[in-house]
Amino acid sequence: MLLAKTLRSTTLRLALLAIAIFGAAVIALFAYVYWSTASFVRSRADRAIAAEQAVLLRAYADAGRDGLIAAIAQRVAEPRLVGGQYLFADAAGARLAGNLSAWPPALVTANGWGSFDAPAPPAGAPPVRATVATLGDGSRLLVGEAVDDLDAFARKIETALLLSIALIFVLAGVASVAVTRRTVGRIEAINATSRAIMQSGLGERIPVRGTRDEWDQLAANLNSMLDRIEGLMAEVKQVSDNVAHDLRTPLARMRGRLEKAYGAPGATEREHALIGDALADLDGVLRMFSSLTRISQIEANGRTDAGRPVDLAEIARAVTELFDAAAEDKGDRLVVGSNGAALVVGDRDLLFDALANLVDNAIKHGRAGGRVTVAVARDEDGCEICVADDGPGIPAHERQHVFKRFYRLEHSRRTPGNGLGLSLVAAVARLHGARIEMEDNAPGLRVRLRFPPVPAAAAEQVTRA
């Protein structure tokens, strides 16, 4: 889980990019060091060889061919260069002096700098770096030096370079995974808290580790934001509780007086009807008022004892039993179907209320003499409940608005209702983590509530019960 998150993390991608750039820079730096060191060593060797050649050429200039032969013989006997190689040959290539027996094939025609493999070498002998000069009479002089130390030096540098690059990559990899995990861990803590808040209310807070780093600052800021929201919500709740109380008390008195007048003897038929209508209107206002309070309550913090396993199929049957008289009045057929028990964790009253609203809508806004279907289904991804009618449906562009409070479609203005039913459905769905989908039933409307699967612990509780 955390590993998968680590691998997907932006931090890790940034770290890998940084490693790539840094690695390229390190390789370039090492290449430069290698190249400049090697060329320094090489040029030092070349200077030594050139100095030796200059001495021999001076001997030739001073004492001719014999002088040179003598000088070479002396050099071979007491080498000035480590592993020095000398060959003096005439224009035809016959050897005149030196410790090389024959002209090396690589340098037969060359003049100037070159290199060749040592003749008659012990296995693994180093190559020879040499310079060739053609003298006035066409004879040629080769002065060379085995470049053993140069190669060894280069190999050491190469090894050091490769080792350090490998080490850098390993350390950088480990460091970036560690940094990423830490970052992912902190972000995951924030994510977990946000999810908990969306699910169960504003009580949760992001853990602060006391490191006073930017993560702690973020956590502290988010927490104080949550404190503020919670405070405001509490104030709003306090105000609405007070409004509820202060508004309901006079309404209660008013209803009491009306009821008394309604039951009092001596009222004419007309007065009786007027008072009855006033009572009915007052009850309508009160119901709308309590619907609003109810929706706000559900939306604000959920219900504390929401969380018993309930069977959607049982609720669907009970709701259709309650509504089949209403459907019958409109000549509708109300059909319920399920593929067995469909358990969700939730609140039966609220789920009943939500489904009752959907069925009520389907009957009210569906076709008179039509068919209303309530289908409950369970599969491995959870449960769903689906209410479909074959009435005029809702145009696609209106579907997103119908969950707003007091929103009513143009053609439904005259049917009774207060525009709060679907807001309640939406609030109940959200409380239960369910998704609402509205589809074209061609013709009609299909509303689908999809519930997440029941956690194993809760399912177990049911099986035991």
Next chain:
Amino acid sequence: MINARRRILVVEDDPETAAQLVDSLSGNGYRVDLAADGDDGLSRGRSADYAVMTIDRMLPGLDGLALIQRLREEGVATPALILSALGDIDDRVRGLRAGGDDYLVKPFAFAELLARVDALTRRSSTVIKETLLRVGDLELDLVSRTANRGGRRIELLPREFQVLEYLVRNQGQVVPRAMLLQHVWDLHFDPTTNVIDVYVGRVRRKIDDSQAYPLIHTVRGVGFCVRAPC
């Protein structure tokens, strides 16, 4: 009257609501004592033997829930009806957990209050296990779950029978819609539609159509009442 000598304690701080409560309860034969705050309610509640108490949820001094809790802790088992102006969904649950026996949200119909108070006073009286319920010429056989009126069998759906049974068991009493939903559908909320009226309407058509007199009556703004003519 059956309610004669039944005493009720009303704990209510709003004077006008209190006056209406006293008025309507004593109009129905109860003897009513009034307490205007929680502390008064506590001392009265523990000293006298009341049939029922109605307790306002928000009281000055000792809060309504705390009052019930205190009384229950002291062993006072008098049935308590909580009257609350809070529309809070959780509040009913909290009220019942604190030891309340029923819960009614303000504003309420006094007929509903009376129905609930009556139900609570009947609670203590022993329940006789009947197999046959009668009202007028209607008979409900609780064993075979069938209904007869004037000797003619009436076809009812199982849920319709439950509705009728509940109404007949409470014959002569007004049964509020919410109580019917609570006992027949196990629901604790007031649906915002008239669906329950439509449902009872269908039961009424089956029971009362082409009969000499109606048995099921609608009580405007409250609920229903099954009553045979005197």
